[in-house]
Amino acid sequence: MSSSSISVIQLSFSAQTKSLRYVGIFFFLLGLPSASLLSGTLDIAGRIDVLANRLALWYEYAPLIASLIREGFSPPTIEETTGISGVEQNRLIVGAQVRDSLVQSNADPDLLAAFETGGAELLYEIRLLSASQRVAAARFLVENRCDGKAAQELARAMKDFPSRRGDKGWESFDYTLPGDCLSFMYYRQGKEHRNPSEQRTSALEQALRVAETEAARNVILEELEGKGEEGDTVGEGEAAARVSVVRLRIGEVAEASSVVLLPVSAAEEREILEAPFESRSQGEFGVVVAEKGWGKWVVLPSWDPVVGLGKGGVVVSFPDARVLPWKVNRWYKEEPILVVANRSNREVGADHGFYLVNSDAEGLKVQRGFALKEKGFTQSLGTVLLVVRPPKEENDELSDEDWE
Numbered sequence: 249m250s251s252s253s254i255s256v257i258q259l260s261f262s263a264q265t266k267s268l269r270y271v272g273i274f275f276f277l278l279g280l281p282s283a284s285l286l287s288g289t290l291d292i293a294g295r296i297d298v299l300a301n302r303l304a305l306w307y308e309y310a311p312l313i314a315s316l317i318r319e320g321f322s323p324p325t326i327e328e329t330t331g332i333s334g335v336e337q338n339r340l341i342v343g344a345q346v347r348d349s350l351v352q353s354n355a356d357p358d359l360l361a362a363f364e365t366g367g368a369e370l371l372y373e374i375r376l377l378s379a380s381q382r383v384a385a386a387r388f389l390v391e392n393r394c395d396g397k398a399a400q401e402l403a404r405a406m407k408d409f410p411s412r413r414g415d416k417g418w419e420s421f422d423y424t425l426p427g428d429c430l431s432f433m434y435y436r437q438g439k440e441h442r443n444p445s446e447q448r449t450s451a452l453e454q455a456l457r458v459a460e461t462e463a464a465r466n467v468i469l470e471e472l473e474g475k476g477e478e479g480d481t482v483g484e485g486e487a488a489a490r491v492s493v494v495r496l497r498i499g500e501v502a503e504a505s506s507v508v509l510l511p512v513s514a515a516e517e518r519e520i521l522e523a524p525f526e527s528r529s530q531g532e533f534g535v536v537v538a539e540k541g542w543g544k545w546v547v548l549p550s551w552d553p554v555v556g557l558g559k560g561g562v563v564v565s566f567p568d569a570r571v572l573p574w575k576v577n578r579w580y581k582e583e584p585i586l587v588v589a590n591r592s593n594r595e596v597g598a599d600h601g602f603y604l605v606n607s608d609a610e611g612l613k614v615q616r617g618f619a620l621k622e623k624g625f626t627q628s629l630g631t632v633l634l635v636v637r638p639p640k641e642e643n644d645e646l647s648d649e650d651w652e
C-alpha cells in the first residue's frame with residue numbers, strides 16, 4: 249500500500265449486498281473518510297489498486313476513475329487494469345455525482361444509507377432530473393425496490409410530465425410526486441390501447457397502483473370504470489373517435505418487442521395507391537420481401553391498432569397535422585405527422601371512423617365518416633388506424649459535466 253495514512257481491515261460481509269460482491273476488504277481512512285482525500289493521497293498505482301480490489305465504498309472509489317481519466321487513462325485501459333467495464337465506470341462516476349447532489353440537497357441520512365453499498369445504476373438513471381426531483385425519485389426507487397429499468401422509466405416519466413400539460417387528466421396528477429408522474433405515463437399508455445382491451449386495463453391498473461394522490465386515483469378509476477370520455481386522445485369533445493394519436497418516444501422502436509415495417513407515401517393519391525400492398529417476412533431470418541421495389545419505409549412498434557396490419561397498410565407523411573379534422577391545437581402546425589391507414593378497408597363505414605380522402609377542393613385529408621357520407625362519398629383511400637407524432641428532442645446525452 250502506498251499510503252501510510254490508510255489501514256486495511258479485513259471484513260466479512262453478507263452475500264446479498266449486490267454491488268459489493270467482489271469486495272473482500274474495506275478501507276478505513278483514519279479520521280477522514282472522504283473521496284477527494286482518496287485521490288489526493290494515492291499515486292496512480294495506489295488508485296488502480298483501490299479500484300481493482302474495490303477497496304472502498306463505491307462512491308468513494310468512483311472519483312478515482314474520473315481522476316485517472318484526467319491523468320490521460322482511457323476507459324478501456326482502466327477496464328483492463330481494474331476489471332471495471334466502461335459502462336460501469338460511467339455509471340459509477342455519474343452515480344457518485346448524483347449521490348453527492350443528494351448530500352448537497354440535505355437528503356435524509358436514511359435515504360443516503362440506502363445507497364451506501366450500491367445503487368450507482370439507479371442514481372445514474374435519474375441524472376437528468378433537477379436536484380429536488382432527484383431526492384424524491386431516489387426515495388421512490390428505494391421504497392419501491394426498483395431496478396435500473398424501472399429507474400429509467402421513472403426518470404423518463406418525471407422529465408416528460410411537464411410537456412404533457414393540456415393532455416386530458418394531466419392537472420389531476422401532482423408533478424412533485426414521482427408516483428403521480430409514473431402513474432400519468434401508464435394512464436396515458438393505457439388510453440392508447442383499444443377500449444376495451446386487456447392491455448388498456450392492465451396499464452390503467454398499473455397507473456392506479458403507483459398513483460400517490462387521491463385526485464390522480466379518481467381520474468384513473470373513472471377511466472377504468474368507463475366514465476372517461478372515449479376518444480379524448482384526438483382532441484377536446486371528440487366523443488367516440490376510433491383513432492389514437494401517439495407520440496413516438498426516442499428509443500421506443502429499439503425497445504419494442506415486436507415491430508411492423510410499412511411503406512411510406514407522400515401525401516399524394518397516386519403514391520398512396522402505388523405503394524406496395526403487401527410485404528412478408530420469409531425464411532429463417534424473417535427477411536422482409538415486398539411485392540415491389542419502394543423507396544421509403546418506416547418501422548413502428550406493433551401498437552394495438554396496427555397489429556396484424558398485413559395487407560394494405562400504408563403510412564402517409566404529412567408536413568403538419570392540419571389535415572386532421574379535429575380542433576387545431578398549437579402543436580398541429582409545428583410537427584410533421586404520420587397517418588397509418590388500411591387500404592384493405594376503403595369503404596366509408598362508421599360515422600365516427602376516420603378516412604383518408606382526396607377531395608379536389610382541399611387535397612388529401614383525413615375526414616370523418618359522417619362528413620364523407622353527407623357529401624356522398626362511399627369509398628376512401630383507406631381507413632385511418634393511427635396518427636403518429638415524432639419523438640421529441642430530449643437532451644439525453646451525457647454532457648461534459650456528467651463526466652466532471
Ligand SMILES: *[C@@H]1O[C@H](CO)[C@@H](O)[C@H](O)[C@H]1NC(C)=O
Pocket residue numbers: 553554555556557558560590591592593633
Ligand atoms: C384492414 O382491413 C381489412 C379489411 O376490412 C381487415 O380485415 C383488417 O383487419 C384491417 N387491418 C387492421 C389492422 O385493422
